[in-house]
Amino acid sequence: MAETDSIDIPQDFDGLKATILERKAQLPKRLRQVAAYALDHPDEIAFGTAASIATSADVQPSTLVRFAQHFGFEGFSSLQQIFRARLRERTPGYDERLKALSANDHSKLESGSIFNGFVAAAHRSLDNIATSVEPEAFERAVNILAGAETIYLVAKRRSYPISGYMAYAFGKLKVKYQMVGTAAGIDDDILAMVGPKDAAFAVSFSPYASESINQAKFLASRKVPVVSLTDSAFSPLAESSTVWFELVEADHAGFRSLSASMAFAMALTVAVAEKRRRSAQEH
Amino acid sequence: MAETDSIDIPQDFDGLKATILERKAQLPKRLRQVAAYALDHPDEIAFGTAASIATSADVQPSTLVRFAQHFGFEGFSSLQQIFRARLRERTPGYDERLKALSANDHSKLESGSIFNGFVAAAHRSLDNIATSVEPEAFERAVNILAGAETIYLVAKRRSYPISGYMAYAFGKLKVKYQMVGTAAGIDDDILAMVGPKDAAFAVSFSPYASESINQAKFLASRKVPVVSLTDSAFSPLAESSTVWFELVEADHAGFRSLSASMAFAMALTVAVAEKRRRSAQEH
DNA sequence: TGGCGAATAGAATATTCATTCCACCGTTCC
DNA sequence: GGAACGGTGGAATGAATATTCTATTCGCCA
Structure with missing residues (x-):
């Protein structure tokens, strides 16, 4: 016709x-x-x-x-x-960035599209995080961690690089921290020392590492406030958390970006240190 | 009912x-x-x-x-x-969205501007990486690492989370790797085992960790091809590298983003695995 | 004005849809 | 041990939907 x-x-x-x-x-x-x-x-x-x-x-x-x-x-x-x-698709700035990406000649080469894909996924993740993180919640999280004596960092596997970065940055910033789960076996000993003056930051994305979940539960049971970063409101982490953030990372070829999580971790780390610096000045 | x-x-x-x-x-x-x-x-x-x-x-x-x-x-x-x-209700217009970003914004709260700053820095880094990484060089790097027997990952301090992620991903992808510099002391023993069939991936940003530089030098002296990620053409890492990438991360409050490096690392990791998968199919 | 073809309105139809209903299963509570 | 109950799967149902079909109208040119 x-x-x-x-x-x-x-x-x-x-x-x-x-x-x-x-x-x-x-x-x-x-x-x-x-x-x-x-x-x-x-x-x-x-x-x-x-x-x-x-x-x-x-x-x-x-x-x-x-x-x-x-x-x-x-x-x-x-x-x-x-x-x-x-x-x-109405993710802001998404179209323009994609066009800019395909404008370069990466996609001509075999591995190029993979490269483009991950950069695009990272952009999307970052676009997403700006709207999904509530400023008030972030402020609360900063207050909790800034008030803690020692900050316990809980993360396994895919999330481990995030706590790894925070450990490095906290070290530089002279913030007392303790990583949980570096070497097998000693986790329990480390966790045995936590007290109500401490606080914890936990990261876990689906599929959730059961150890991280259990450790967060343990911390919560000890009345230790837990700030957590996860990818679903239904994450088992959320139950044990005082404040939690839902952060969905975009993915490429099934591999989820870490960019948004990293940016979040950095912001949290620096904000905590900044808060401590200010309250130290006041006294 | x-x-x-x-x-x-x-x-x-x-x-x-x-x-x-x-x-x-x-x-x-x-x-x-x-x-x-x-x-x-x-x-x-x-x-x-x-x-x-x-x-x-x-x-x-x-x-x-x-x-x-x-x-x-x-x-x-x-x-x-x-x-x-x-x-x-999601504001459809581009300008409206910008308005939403600054209105619904974090900057009202104390820690909010820090958060915004890091997200913005991450965006800038990603915008930057797309133009600064040459597709041909990326392809070469992929070929080198895909052809290696064992991939040695060299990174310290701030760069450590990057190799940490790659280690996790390589593990999942069944690519043989070895981290260099996890625990002090045994690095030399690990490096003693390298052979010409292997390859290395090194990451170091200014101020360069001297151990990473030395280890890269050592690897180069053993005729091990080194792919590296660094932030300057004058980086001491460049000298020892077969292929190197210059990647300038944007910063906020003096803290440099890791988003671009992470995206790069992911792309490289997956591209290597993909390349291996394909060549395995051919035989 | 008369005739021709495209465009349209509106009813008819076949499909898809949300919803309802009922039988089954696993628990819990006598 | 059995009855009661909430939860669940799956087929049955009737409403609503997009689409098709046909009669009619409209616009155009002779």
């Missing part, structure tokens, strides 16, 4: 928008009406049903289908997917 | 999330499963159908309805509205 120029069916919202604007002049009355409505109310298209949209746009449902088919889509539903994808 | 406590039906996503977390412990198995999925994949709930979501969450469609009713909603559809509203 309609000439299915399968070559130039718009694949994303920007492409669709461009195509619509291009052909807008040649469009029949009702289809133009739909075009205008679609570009003015993209959210409605994304969420509404054909019937509800038709009513809003003062058009028949069948017109929507014809509109979609006119642009090469199979039907209204597949057109709608474009509008939905637009809302999904 | 279900006691419709019409007073506390969550009206927005945040309220719903709070309610879910509150009752999480008392939830039956399947409902908890749905709860976890819902909070971890809100976009899927917003756009998917009950059937598709049920499949993804490994649950029956009816369970979704029961879940919704359990929280006071009439059915799944009305619950879904909450998730859709969440996407609607």
Whole structure:
């Protein structure tokens, strides 16, 4: 029926928008009406049903289908997917960064796309963290750790580099800390020394290392405040935590980024040291 | 039937999330499963159908309805509205988003500016890395490490988390590696075993840890190819390296980010494993 | 004015969907 | 040990949906 120029069916919202604007002049009355409505109310298209949209746009449902088919889509539903994808991907700055990435010539080489992928994932993670971490909670976490005598760092496996960095930075900043879980066996001895004046920072992402979870539980049972960083509100870590942060790292090829966690760890570390410096000055 | 406590039906996503977390412990198995999925994949709930979501969450469609009713909603559809509203409200415009960043911002609170600073520094680092790393050099580095029998990881202090991550990832990927510099004293013994079939990856940023430099020199003298990551063309590490990458991390308050280095390390790790997998398939 | 083709409206249809219902299972409480 | 109960899976149901089909209208040119 309609000439299915399968070559130039718009694949994303920007492409669709461009195509619509291009052909807008040649469009029949009702289809133009739909075009205008679609570009003015993209959210409605994304969420509404054909019937509800038709009513809003003062058009028949069948017109929507014809509109979609006119642009090469199979039907209204597949057109709608474009509008939905637009809302999904709506991570700020994401498009521009991706374009900048593909502009360099990494992708030409075999390993290049892997490199690009991880840089992009790191960007996404960072975009995400800025909105997901609540300033008040962060402030509370800083207060807890700044008030502690010794800060216990709990992290295993994939999270270990994070506590590793914090250990280094705390050392430089003359903040007393103790890593839990470096060498096997002595963890219990270390944990036996904790007191209510101390505090802990725990990091664990799915799949959660059972030792970290247990150690956090133990600390909580000893009335030691626990600040934790994890990837789900349902993380078993959250139960044992006084303050916890949900941080979903973007991934590439199944390997999750660590960039957001690292940035968080750095900020927390420095903020704690800064807080201590200030309160020391006051006395 | 279900006691419709019409007073506390969550009206927005945040309220719903709070309610879910509150009752999480008392939830039956399947409902908890749905709860976890819902909070971890809100976009899927917003756009998917009950059937598709049920499949993804490994649950029956009816369970979704029961879940919704359990929280006071009439059915799944009305619950879904909450998730859709969440996407609607997300400020779509780019400039609006910037406004949101500074308004919803951390900088009001004491520690907030520190947090923002580190996230921004991480972004800058990542923006930087994409242009400063040459694809050809990256490809060469991958080839060198992929061809090695054992990969020696050299990093101290601030760089240690990077090699720490690589060690974890290499372990998962079944790539033979050896960390140099974990415990004091045994480094020499470890290095005594290196052969020309091996390769090394060294990381060191200014101020360069002298041990890392010396170990890299030693490796080079043994004809072991060294891939290195450092922050200056004048780095003493560069002299001993077969391939080296200059990577300047942005800093906040004098603390340099690690995000770019981490992204680089991940990319390198996965690219090496991928290369090995492919060449293994060919034979 | 008359005729022709594209465009449209609106009913008809087939599909998909959320919801309901019921039988089964595992616990808990007499 | 058995009854009661909340939780669960899965099929049945009826509503709602996108799409198709056809009669009608509209715009255009002779």
